[in-house]
Amino acid sequence: MTYWLIKSEPNAYSLADLQRDHKTAWHGVRNYQARNMLRDQMQVGELAFFYHSNTKVCGIVGIAEICRTGYPDISAFDPADKYFDPSSTPAEPRWFVVDVQFKQKFAHIISLQALRANADLASLLILRKGNRLSITPLTPTEWQTILQQATE
DNA sequence: GCCAACGTTGGC
DNA sequence: GCCAACGTTGGC
Numbered sequence: 449m450t451y452w453l454i455k456s457e458p459n460a461y462s463l464a465d466l467q468r469d470h471k472t473a474w475h476g477v478r479n480y481q482a483r484n485m486l487r488d489q490m491q492v493g494e495l496a497f498f499y500h501s502n503t504k505v506c507g508i509v510g511i512a513e514i515c516r517t518g519y520p521d522i523s524a525f526d527p528a529d530k531y532f533d534p535s536s537t538p539a540e541p542r543w544f545v546v547d548v549q550f551k552q553k554f555a556h557i558i559s560l561q562a563l564r565a566n567a568d569l570a571s572l573l574i575l576r577k578g579n580r581l582s583i584t585p586l587t588p589t590e591w592q593t594i595l596q597q598a599t600e
Numbered sequence: 601g602c603c604a605a606c607g608t609t610g611g612c
Numbered sequence: 613g614c615c616a617a618c619g620t621t622g623g624c
Contacts (some may be wrong), residue, residue, distance in 0.1 A: 457610085478608095479619075502610050560611080578617040582611050606621080612614085 450489065451591040452496035453574060454512065454548070455582045461500045463509045463553055471515055471549035476531040477524045478543060482583040487518040487544040489585075496519035496548065497586070497594065499574065500557070507559035508594060554598045568593045 454474065456462065466472055477483060492515060497508045520541035523531040536542035563569055573584040586594075 455610090459612070481619095580618060582609085602624085604621100604623095606619105608619080609617085611616095 449588075450491070450494055451586040451588060452485075452490065452494060452514075453508070453584050453586055454496045455501045455574070456500045457502045458500045459503065462500065463512075463550075466498070466512060467550045467553060469550075473521075473545040473546055474548050475521050475545045477521070477545070477582055478531065478533065479580075482581055483544055484541075485585070486546050487584050490514050490517065490546045495551065495591075497591075501527060501582070505557055505559055507557040507561075507563065508554070508598070509557050510553040511551040512548040513551045514546050515549045517544055521545045526561065540571060548561055551596040556598075558594060558597050562592070562597065566593065 451519045458464075461472070474486070477486060494514045496512045496514065498510045498512050499508050500506055520538065521531070521536070521543040524533040524536035524541070524543045525538060526532055527534075531543075533542060562573075563572065566573055569575060569590060572586070572590055573579055573581065
């Protein structure tokens with residue numbers, strides 16, 4: 449069982465949007481490292497922290513659950529879509545999605561500042577300088593540490 | 601295969 | 613809006 453952290457700009461798609469939609473295809477990821485995790489690693493039932501990036505207060509706002517394993521990202525096939533990529537075709541898809549469903553919204557955001565302030569999270573990938581991966585794995589210890597922080 | 605140019609991410 | 617960090621592209 450791997451734990452995950454998925455980033456989204458709330459202007460584009462927030463946890464509230466996921467709560468409203470119940471589930472969604474996590475589309476538009478155009479990075480090979482993240483693609484490989486979507487395609488090969490993320491399993492049904494695994495949990496992911498939902499992180500709001502590029503906003504007034506960045507941080508973890510809740511939890512989503514993977515409810516379908518990797519399959520081709522059809523947004524890459526549509527010329528009208530902002531995520532269109534002509535090098536990805538139905539016959540040879542380059543980009544993948546998983547489906548995620550709403551699981552939980554925290555009472556309070558765990559801000560990036562609060563995450564940085566927690567010495568037990570020094571190894572957390574998103575806290576590493578220059579990290580830009582939109583999907584990262586977490587150790588069970590990191591997961592538990594953050595969960596505990598969510599209830600404080 | 602190198603690397604400069606360019607585009608994107610994302611915190612501030 | 614700025615800009616550091618990073619990934620990708622493409623000429624050579």
